[in-house]
Amino acid sequence: MDEPLKVMHVIQSELYAKFFQGLSNPVRYRIVELLLDGEKSVGELVNTLGASQSQISNHLACLKWCGYVSSRQDGKYVYYQITDKRVSQIMELARQVVADNAAHINSCTRM
Amino acid sequence: MDEPLKVMHVIQSELYAKFFQGLSNPVRYRIVELLLDGEKSVGELVNTLGASQSQISNHLACLKWCGYVSSRQDGKYVYYQITDKRVSQIMELARQVVADNAAHINSCTRM
DNA sequence: TCATTATATCATGAAATTATGATATGTTAT
DNA sequence: ATAACATATCATAATTTCATGATATAATGA
Numbered sequence: 001m002d003e004p005l006k007v008m009h010v011i012q013s014e015l016y017a018k019f020f021q022g023l024s025n026p027v028r029y030r031i032v033e034l035l036l037d038g039e040k041s042v043g044e045l046v047n048t049l050g051a052s053q054s055q056i057s058n059h060l061a062c063l064k065w066c067g068y069v070s071s072r073q074d075g076k077y078v079y080y081q082i083t084d085k086r087v088s089q090i091m092e093l094a095r096q097v098v099a100d101n102a103a104h105i106n107s108c109t110r111m
Numbered sequence: 112m113d114e115p116l117k118v119m120h121v122i123q124s125e126l127y128a129k130f131f132q133g134l135s136n137p138v139r140y141r142i143v144e145l146l147l148d149g150e151k152s153v154g155e156l157v158n159t160l161g162a163s164q165s166q167i168s169n170h171l172a173c174l175k176w177c178g179y180v181s182s183r184q185d186g187k188y189v190y191y192q193i194t195d196k197r198v199s200q201i202m203e204l205a206r207q208v209v210a211d212n213a214a215h216i217n218s219c220t221r222m
Numbered sequence: 223t224c225a226t227t228a229t230a231t232c233a234t235g236a237a238a239t240t241a242t243g244a245t246a247t248g249t250t251a252t
Numbered sequence: 253a254t255a256a257c258a259t260a261t262c263a264t265a266a267t268t269t270c271a272t273g274a275t276a277t278a279a280t281g282a
Contacts, residue, residue, distance in 0.1 A: 006161070009141065010137065010141075013137040013138075013140045013141040013144070014137045015209060016134070016137075016140050016205060016206070016209060017134065017135050017136055017137040017139075017140045018135075019205055019208070019209050019212075020131050020132075020133075020134035020135045020140070020205065021131075021132075021135040021269090022131075023127070023128065023131035023135075024128050024129075024131045024132040024134075024135040025128055025269085025270080026121065026124040026125045026127075026128040027124075027270095028128075029124045029127050029128045029131070030120065030121075030124040033124070041228085041229095042228070042229055042230090043227095043228065043229085050117070051271090052271075052272070052273085053228085053229070053230090054229090054230080054231080054232090054271085054272075054273080054274090055270085055271060055272080056229095057229060057230055057231080058230085058231085058232095058270085058271090059270095060229095060230095061230080061231090066212065067208055067209070067211060067212030073229095073279095075228090075279065075280070076227065076228045076229075076278070076279040076280060077228065077229085077279095078228080078229060078230090084208055084211075086204045086207055086208050087208065089204055090201055090204045090205065090208075093197045093200055093201045093204070094127060094130055094131065094201065095127070096197055097130070097178055097195055097197050097198065097201075098126060098127060098130050098178070100178060100195075101130075101177065101178030132239090136239085136240080138240090138241095152258085152259095153258070153259055153260090154257095154258065154259085162241090163241075163242070163243085164258080164259070164260090165241085165242075165243080165244090165259090165260080165261080165262090166240085166241060166242080167259095168259060168260055168261080169240085169241090169260085169261085169262095170240095171259095171260095172260080172261090184249095184259095186249065186250070186258090187248075187249040187250060187257065187258045187259075188249095188258065188259085189258080189259060189260090
């Protein structure tokens with residue numbers, strides 16, 4: 001047991017799972033959604049989402065690490081944007097699948 | 112505050128976040144990956160993944176609720192499969208994005 | 223320089239997710 | 253009918269994620 005191949009698969013799947021974890025939080029999902037409309041500063045996101053500044057900053061850091069967003073600084077403002085077109089493709093596919101399964105998803109109390 | 116529009120956005124994003132939560136666990140991700148190769152019984156997944164039977168069954172229930180997989184029963188066996196082509200498209204896009212960001216993702220200790 | 227504003231970081235408690243072990247359900251074969 | 257096997261369900265404990273509040277860093281303007 002514990003063959004090298006299996007170990008590799010475990011590590012790989014942890015990587016991908018972590019990637020999807022980026023969109024598995026409502027606030028982070030909403031941030032990505034807003035950024036698809038164009039870059040926004042941290043403050044703008046805080047205002048729009050009505051969440052605390054530290055919360056937004058933390059989530060942005062997470063999204064940046066996962067490769068969903070990038071950022072640029074302009075004076076004391078930091079603007080976040082989505083540069084990878086594949087991110088919006090993933091979101092759109094999810095939208096379609098969810099549309100066909102909305103009724104089920106909300107009832108998932110298992111985990 | 113608490114305008115109807117914002118409430119709707121919150122509910123929507125919770126739905127989508129829950130959907131992505133399906134792939135945000137290494138075991139569930141691995142299950143989907145294996146099923147992309149063709150349908151498998153619960154027992155086969157248990158053997159291949161080396162996880163407990165209850166764990167696999169629970170994860171499968173979760174994936175089913177999210178619309179990632181469907182199942183058919185044949186005698187005492189239950190076979191799970193991926194019917195929605197968009198699931199594999201999402202996986203492939205993720206694979207590409209992760210490939211460009213692998214170094215960063217693993218260092219995401221924030222959350 | 224000092225005050226103000228914008229953003230980032232971090233410790234901690236609260237809440238949610240997950241694995242485990244036990245048990246239940248259902249099917250097949252004897 | 254009952255034993256054996258496959259799968260599902262569920263309570264609970266362990267782990268992880270998350271929000272909060274406090275503090276730090278950094279840029280701008282007075």
